[in-house]
Amino acid sequence: MSLLAAEGIHSFYGDVQALWDVSFEVDAGEIVTLIGANGAGKSTLLKTVAGLLAPRRGRVVLDGRDVAGEPAYRLVERGLVLIPEARQLWPTMTVRENLEMGAYSRAARPERAKSLERVLAMFPVLEKRARQNAGTLSGGEQQMCAIGRGLMARPRILLLDEPALGLAPKLVREVFAALKEIRAAGVTLLLVEQNVPHALALADRAYVLESGRVTRTGPCTELSRDPRVREEFLGIASI
Amino acid sequence: MNARNRRSAAAIVLALLLLLIAPRFLERGTLNDLWSIAFAIVLASAWNILGGFAGQISIGYSAFLGIGAYTTALLSLKGVGPYWTLPLGALLGAAFSYVVGLPTFRLRGPYFTIATIGVSEAVRVYAAGVSYTGGSSGLRMPPGTFDFGRDYAAMMILAAAVVLLSLWIRSSPFGKALFAIRQDIDAAEALGIHSTRVKLVAHAVSAAIVALAGGLFAINFQYISPGSVFDFRLSLSIVLMPIVGGIGTVAGPILGAIIFSYLQIKLLSTPALRDSYLFLYGGLLMVVMLFEPRGLVGAWQRLQGLVRPPMRKAMPRA
Numbered sequence: 001m002s003l004l005a006a007e008g009i010h011s012f013y014g015d016v017q018a019l020w021d022v023s024f025e026v027d028a029g030e031i032v033t034l035i036g037a038n039g040a041g042k043s044t045l046l047k048t049v050a051g052l053l054a055p056r057r058g059r060v061v062l063d064g065r066d067v068a069g070e071p072a073y074r075l076v077e078r079g080l081v082l083i084p085e086a087r088q089l090w091p092t093m094t095v096r097e098n099l100e101m102g103a104y105s106r107a108a109r110p111e112r113a114k115s116l117e118r119v120l121a122m123f124p125v126l127e128k129r130a131r132q133n134a135g136t137l138s139g140g141e142q143q144m145c146a147i148g149r150g151l152m153a154r155p156r157i158l159l160l161d162e163p164a165l166g167l168a169p170k171l172v173r174e175v176f177a178a179l180k181e182i183r184a185a186g187v188t189l190l191l192v193e194q195n196v197p198h199a200l201a202l203a204d205r206a207y208v209l210e211s212g213r214v215t216r217t218g219p220c221t222e223l224s225r226d227p228r229v230r231e232e233f234l235g236i237a238s239i
Numbered sequence: 240m241n242a243r244n245r246r247s248a249a250a251i252v253l254a255l256l257l258l259l260i261a262p263r264f265l266e267r268g269t270l271n272d273l274w275s276i277a278f279a280i281v282l283a284s285a286w287n288i289l290g291g292f293a294g295q296i297s298i299g300y301s302a303f304l305g306i307g308a309y310t311t312a313l314l315s316l317k318g319v320g321p322y323w324t325l326p327l328g329a330l331l332g333a334a335f336s337y338v339v340g341l342p343t344f345r346l347r348g349p350y351f352t353i354a355t356i357g358v359s360e361a362v363r364v365y366a367a368g369v370s371y372t373g374g375s376s377g378l379r380m381p382p383g384t385f386d387f388g389r390d391y392a393a394m395m396i397l398a399a400a401v402v403l404l405s406l407w408i409r410s411s412p413f414g415k416a417l418f419a420i421r422q423d424i425d426a427a428e429a430l431g432i433h434s435t436r437v438k439l440v441a442h443a444v445s446a447a448i449v450a451l452a453g454g455l456f457a458i459n460f461q462y463i464s465p466g467s468v469f470d471f472r473l474s475l476s477i478v479l480m481p482i483v484g485g486i487g488t489v490a491g492p493i494l495g496a497i498i499f500s501y502l503q504i505k506l507l508s509t510p511a512l513r514d515s516y517l518f519l520y521g522g523l524l525m526v527v528m529l530f531e532p533r534g535l536v537g538a539w540q541r542l543q544g545l546v547r548p549p550m551r552k553a554m555p556r557a
Contacts, residue, residue: 071433082429100415
């Protein structure tokens, strides 16, 4: 049984349909990535799975239970945490306050001190910036803070929406190294990323989303050899 | 509570003690003014818990004030001691806050603000239309319920309590959840904050406080009517005070309340300017919005920044 699965999801923004019959699954311990162009529906899919957007049709199955339409705060208690796009830190709260608020859920609160220690060990720069307002951090630091804040909620599965967006190459590598470390700590990852080469190098399996539909899927090693994926996402013309 | 909070709390308790012994030294007129200022501080600080900390702008707080005032007046007329009616008024105010919050807090956008205007107007029309409230001619408190000394002390204690509560909320996990909702509600929800519930609780707390102030208002003025306690201009003043002082801070609503009540006291005693206070408020609001949206507290912080260039923080704390 997979840890998280979507089955035939149809999502709408008002009357505009953004997802058509999307299905995917993530097994415990895996890193799965959703790739696709801008507007393909990747963020919508993450929002739907995380309970921020209720699907019109379809099931979201977490631990074998349909949780479609359940609000985000309840899914966080169950160990599913989304790190939203563009970081979305609370800018006039300090880094430390941002991190501490990550452990707001009832499940995570008793472990707060321990989680904080772990997160600061993983991202030492956050320790240095702990008393600064989150809005004053650089882009890379903000991303570390957002990931750290997500980890504070003690997720079993972490959903990341474009964690490398707008970061310098060196920082992109740092972020991806951190993701590897998080997986090694036993957290399952579902990653949406525009940086397809990095995403395919990190993940075990990938789903390609095009105009709100899943058009192909498979192990990353296979997909990165797929001529269409190579041409569209890796910028390599097939000969 | 951190050291900064403890210092502030100590200052508030000290101020309260001074205000409680003030009746021995000050004349009645001055005490009346102090009552008005404390009343304004209660309203502005209570509003700020939801409107400032959580960023949910309500323009309908006169509804809670009126509910508290009418509860006290109606029960006092039935022979209940007026101070015993206060808890019930607070409870009714809190319960009524759900009427507005429950359907609108789940929605994004200005729905809540719009609903607060509509509901508070509906309550005013209702209170003026039915007979048990005395209709538009209002209610007079029964004789023997007026005791200025007592009402003065109660209002001072309430004002101090509201400010202390604001300090506590600011540093509590509950307060952090409110800030998180104001600054980024998506992030707040993604991290497990039940935003609707948190907003409902904040709304209920501030509504209960405003209803308490309404009860004390009825006791002090001995006469209430829809035109006095359910006045839309009152709802507007409650919003403007924290905005001018510094929305979302603890000191801001206090500053705004002091300035507003001082202005009002001065203007009301000058017959030619009696009705111009709203004009002045509007002007003040425009100046604040244009030059310092963070209010007087923001201006003060900016000034400090000029005096002490190496600021530890580039942005103000909420």
